[in-house]
Amino acid sequence: MARGVPFAKNGSKVFRFPVLYFVLLCVLAPGFFFLGSGFHAADQEDITAVPNTQQVAKWREWHTLKDLKSLFSKEVFDVIVTSTDDLGPLSLDNFRKNMSASWKVVGLETSNVAYELKQPTTHVRQEKPKGKEGRSSEGLAQWTDSPSRQVRRKLIEKRREKRAAELVKMDNEVVVKLENVAIERSRSVESAVLGKYNIWRKEIENENADSSVRFMRDQIIMARVYVSIAKMKNKLELYQDLQSRLKESQRALGDALADSDLHRSTHEKIKAMGQVLSKARAQLYDCKLVTGKLRAMLQTADEQVRSLKKQSTFLSQLAAKTIPNGIHCLSMRLTIDYYLLPPEKRKFPMSENLENPSLYHYALFSDNVLAASVVVNSTVKNAKDPSKHVFHLVTDKLNFGAMTMWFILNPPGKATIHVENVDDFKWLNSSYCPVLRQLESAKMKDYYFKAGHPTTLTSGASNLKYRNPKYLSMLNHLRFYLPEVYPKLDKILFLDDDIVVQKDLTGLWAVDLQGKVNGAVETCGESFHRFDKYLNFSNPHIARNFDPNACGWAYGMNIFDLKEWKKKDITGIYHKWQNMNEERVLWKLGTLPPGLMTFYGMTHPLNKSWHVLGLGYSPTVDRSLIENAAVVHYNGNMKPWLEIAMTKYRPYWTKYVQYNNPYLRNCKLLA
Secondary structure: OOOEEEEEEEOOEEEEEEHHHHHHHHHHOOOHHHOOOOOOOOOOOOHHHOOHHHHHHHHHHHHHHHHHHHHOOHHHHHHHHHHHHHHOOEEEEOHHHHOOOEEEEOOOOOOOOOEOOOOOOOOOOOOOOEOOOOOEOOOOOOOOOOHHHHHHHHHHHHHHHHHHHHHHHHHHHHHHHHHHHHHHHHHOOOHHHHOOOOOOOOOOOOOOOOHHHHHHHHHHHHHHHHHHHHHHOOOHHHHHHHHHHHHHHHHHHOOOOOHHHOOOOHHHHHHHHHHHHHHHHHHHOOHHHHHHHHHHHHHHHHHHHHHHHHHHHHHHHHHHHOOOHHHHHHHHHHHHHHHHOOHHHOOOOOHHHHHOOOOEEEEEEOOOHHHHHHHHHHHHHOOOOHHHEEEEEEEOHHHHHHHHHHHHHOOOOOOEEEEEEHHHOOOOOOOOOHHHHHHOOHHHHHHHHOOOOOOOOOOOHHHHHHHOHHHHOOOOOHHHHHHHHOOOOOEEEEEOOOEEEOOOOHHHHHOOOOOOOEEEOEOOOOHHHEHHHHOOOOOHHHHHHOOOOOEOEOOOEEEEEHHHHHHOOHHHHHHHHHHHOOOOOOOOOOOHHHHHHHOOOOEEEOOHHHEEOOOOOOOOOOHHHHHHOOEEEOOOOOOOOOOOOOOOOOHHHHOOOOOOOHHHHHOOOOO
16 A cells, blocks of 8 residues: 555544655645635536636636546545545645645644644655766656656555455465365375374374374384384494384284273383384484385385285185085085985975976076075075975085985975986086086196196186186086976076075066066176176177177076077077187186177066175175165175175075074084
8 A cells, every 4th residue: 555644633533645645736736735625626616706816726726636637546536535625725834845744734623733744754766867978867856757657556556465465365265175175085094004193293192992003003114114224324222222112012012903902001112112213213314215215115015915915815716615614514414314315215295396387496506505405495485385486406416415315304395396416417418518528628627637737825816716616517507508407397597506585586487588588687887797807809709799898697596488598599509609619718717708698689687676796795785785685696705604704794694594403513503
């Protein structure tokens, strides 16, 4: 703002008028301030009515105001006029001589006091223009700028100050917003990773139940950094001290996850470690060196995490392939007792229902007695009329006696059940079945049984999945031969042995498949469930015949129209693709990829509530979806009968296990 001085006081309000304006007025209109109060430039008086001297003076003053209007903005002009109206005539003494003003207020009724006001000293940068001979000119005015320029400069400075204040305010608001966003983001990140707690602070905050644990972890990290630096700089005493405190902290921390797990003496160890770290920081701290050490530690930890992930993958796949001791015990005990039975007692009742197309037929292929018992038990318990349900179980030679004995001793109520041995299907031979022929080839035997495979945990993880023994069993491929296995049936519901039935399934037989062969729930909600995940689209046979973005669907609960199957020769289509994949160039081992190809364009999507997947690998399946599903599927490695199963999903399976059965108790199969 322009600098000025107070020239009038009205009550408690002081009006400050810029000295510059008075200078301009004195230069332009010397007689202006000797007028009586009440004159306005806008007054439309009749100038001819006053005497000539007054008329001339008034004309000069009116002309001066008119000139002022052209020089000043309306805001400045209004200030000048208002000031003269409020204070009355002013007198000017010695203004031009010393650039200070002594003002007398004339005509005020409330006060006869004269205010002598002096303008503050101002330092004006003056440039003396040079004449023709290069010498400075004399006699020029001290103010080198014109009055209009000075006023304009003041107004520009005023606007700049206002704009700067707005920008500062705006910047402050932006900074506050950015800080708030950063705080919210930091809260969502695991503070143990970022090192939320400052190891140099004097007191340990105890905001969370694990604040001391996290603080100790931070101390241990920094101690490792300074141990390395101390050794490098040959600070042996400090090195030994840090090593000692580091071992104490690690021993005290152990496997603790919360402060309640720590011993009472831990706080003394934290304090002692803090003192040693402060000493180390004072002697060894170098920002670049510490940063380098932390980066090296981070890279080492990252490599360890990758290695542990590979080991975890390998071990989880290994665990998924193994048979728990309890289930192995159950199978052995049942097998022994089966062969002790007389032949006439080894048969199931109601065999006449096995080929009745008016009943509800299920196909279940499994070598796991306990898993098969849960599938049958859960289906029967949730069926509205169990007497109309027929279960066709097929197992291998090794488990045939155990499977048969279990269901002889534990029949499924009024439902019909029958167990068969896959080795009794004489038509299923290598001359008819491409998979059997491929399994008998030397290349496949080398792939599975030669000793040249990786033996370490990390290197063998990638291919272990495809060397699963289930791919050697025809039980896994029997699903492509349903019309041959059950030639008298029109429809059949295929069930995997890692599912649990929670509702009556008879509605599936009433679903109109619209001329399609397979009724299944689609799984294209995520990208990894589309065709390009399972098939090799770099192969021209695949690229030419299939859409890489086509929706996948789930095996595990499928309603098959066997009449349409026969009409469209689905088994022949399967054989065609299986023969082309002898070198495993179209897909890797498994049944889902050839299933997607065989039933391409022949699958009718079912409502998703019929079949919910992911309980064997995903910890984020919505509980409401699980509880409302007709069938839940433990697809993945974490099967419910394994120790690696996810605890929160096991109850849906264990509720159908007969833990009071003497065979299960003797084999220590407990809930």
